[in-house]
Amino acid sequence: MSDPxxxxxxxxxxxxxxxxxSRVELPVLANTLRRIxxxxxxxxxTVNQLAAVIINDAQLTSQVLRLSNxxxxxxTRVQVSTVSRAITLIGFDSVKSMAISSLVVDSLLKRSSRxxxxxxxxxxxxxxxxxxxxxxxxxxxxxxxxxxxxLLMNIGELAFWACDTEQAMELEHSLRAGTxxxxxxxxxxxxxxxxxxxxxxxxxxLGPFIRDVVSSSRPGSDASRLxxxxxxxxxxxxxxxxxxxxxxxxxxxxxxxxxxxxxxxDRARLNAGEAGEVAVSLGIPQVQSLMPDGSGDIExxxxxxxxxxxxxxxxxxxxxxxxxxxxxxxxxxxxMEGIQRGIGLKRVALLMPDRDGRNLVLRTCTGPxxxxxxxxxxxxxxxxGALGHLLPRDGCxxxxxxxxxxEQDFDPxxxxxxxxxxxxxTNGRILGMFYADxxxxxxxxxxxxxxxxxxxxxxxxLCLTLLSGK
Numbered sequence: 001m002s003d004p005x006x007x008x009x010x011x012x013x014x015x016x017x018x019x020x021x022s023r024v025e026l027p028v029l030a031n032t033l034r035r036i037x038x039x040x041x042x043x044x045x046t047v048n049q050l051a052a053v054i055i056n057d058a059q060l061t062s063q064v065l066r067l068s069n070x071x072x073x074x075x076t077r078v079q080v081s082t083v084s085r086a087i088t089l090i091g092f093d094s095v096k097s098m099a100i101s102s103l104v105v106d107s108l109l110k111r112s113s114r115x116x117x118x119x120x121x122x123x124x125x126x127x128x129x130x131x132x133x134x135x136x137x138x139x140x141x142x143x144x145x146x147x148x149x150x151l152l153m154n155i156g157e158l159a160f161w162a163c164d165t166e167q168a169m170e171l172e173h174s175l176r177a178g179t180x181x182x183x184x185x186x187x188x189x190x191x192x193x194x195x196x197x198x199x200x201x202x203x204x205x206l207g208p209f210i211r212d213v214v215s216s217s218r219p220g221s222d223a224s225r226l227x228x229x230x231x232x233x234x235x236x237x238x239x240x241x242x243x244x245x246x247x248x249x250x251x252x253x254x255x256x257x258x259x260x261x262x263x264x265x266d267r268a269r270l271n272a273g274e275a276g277e278v279a280v281s282l283g284i285p286q287v288q289s290l291m292p293d294g295s296g297d298i299e300x301x302x303x304x305x306x307x308x309x310x311x312x313x314x315x316x317x318x319x320x321x322x323x324x325x326x327x328x329x330x331x332x333x334x335x336m337e338g339i340q341r342g343i344g345l346k347r348v349a350l351l352m353p354d355r356d357g358r359n360l361v362l363r364t365c366t367g368p369x370x371x372x373x374x375x376x377x378x379x380x381x382x383x384x385g386a387l388g389h390l391l392p393r394d395g396c397x398x399x400x401x402x403x404x405x406x407e408q409d410f411d412p413x414x415x416x417x418x419x420x421x422x423x424x425x426t427n428g429r430i431l432g433m434f435y436a437d438x439x440x441x442x443x444x445x446x447x448x449x450x451x452x453x454x455x456x457x458x459x460x461x462l463c464l465t466l467l468s469g470k
Contacts, residue, residue, distance in 0.1 A: 157196075314338040345437065
């Protein structure tokens with residue numbers, strides 16, 4: 001029997017995929033979801049018990065508190081600063097919904113930024129919001145139940161794309177070649193995403209409602225039927241709100257909700273806009289463009305505060321190093337630290353010429369989800385190519401992405417989110433460049449960020465000038 005923990009192991013059945021995803025790739029997610037569902041499925045659960053599960057994870061605690069102060073969850077606008085207070089004020093089931101949503105999004109995105117994963121997350125969030133808002137009986141428990149049911153209906157597909165396996169790469173290639181989704185899954189995975197979802201619902205003890213939602217049999221309740229319809233709607237809406245298949249679904253929903261299909265469609269389109277807001281609140285504004293009617297005009301979270309004192313200390317260190325015999329590598333490292341820690345940019349890169357001098361290639365970088373940059377972040381010095389638009393031409397500036405900028409396979413944000421760019425120049429020619437962005441946060445740098453960025457690059461440029469004898 002093959003070892004499921006081996007990176008070269010090929011999964012040949014649904015059971016093998018469930019075991020691999022549960023024990024090897026996502027054990028923390030599986031265990032925490034199981035604990036949350038065990039608590040909230042029990043009548044004897046207390047506020048303190050749920051709070052204890054959440055505060056055991058610092059990142060989850062931070063996310064829940066942030067969500068607790070958003071309009072989507074907190075209609076009272078009363079500031080919440082503790083998990084216990086959030087549960088008391090907003091409700092047990094709402095906090096459960098926040099915790100599960102945050103946990104799923106953060107756990108999966110930490111592992112991958114694969115475009116297929118982002119697409120699946122966009123659909124899941126859209127479906128969850130549709131189910132919650134279309135539910136006729138507006139009691140809190142039912143609302144949050146259908147929200148989570150729709151969010152996790154395709155948990156097998158979400159988990160699969162979050163993991164860097166050989167079979168994931170094979171499936172990507174097969175889908176690009178035009179192979180049917182289901183046929184490609186059967187051929188490469190020896191299973192299907194719905195089968196894996198059903199296996200994970202059992203293995204992770206996600207509760208009877210989610211088991212009903214993912215079941216291959218008829219839904220056992222109106223709520224689980226609605227969750228399924230919401231998931232189907234999120235897929236169909238990507239092709240438009242007036243297709244034959246969407247019309248048929250609207251007719252079905254109209255009968256079940258006792259509303260006209262036109263009224264359901266109008267509500268659904270409003271819900272799609274709200275789904276974009278929820279994506280932003282969950283920290284993944286980049287999936288808005290993957291949702292129907294995503295206009296991209298919903299504001300991203302504000303940039304984090306800058307640390308002026310740290311900036312000043314690092315600038316002093318840079319000035320001191322330049323009065324001595326400057327070491328270019330040390331100066332560059334201080335500049336990158338100042339940009340990331342002092343200004344607050346999440347991802348920073350230094351690019352320098354390759355061997356033939358035609359391209360600027362990555363010399364060093366720092367920040368989350370930059371692994372793919374090492375072999376693929378290439379900016380031609382003539383400004384051509386997929387990333388040529390990142391080449392700084394007029395000093396330090398705020399790069400504004402084109403709405404039609406192509407998505408890079410190795411990074412869904414590079415070139416598609418606002419960034420700071422600045423050149424290093426010798427003899428009037430660009431020798432290298434610095435690049436910095438807020439990554440998945442999607443925030444836009446302001447003039448104060450640009451000014452601080454320029455100060456750090458001035459020191460790098462001065463060092464380069466000194467060493468070149470100018």
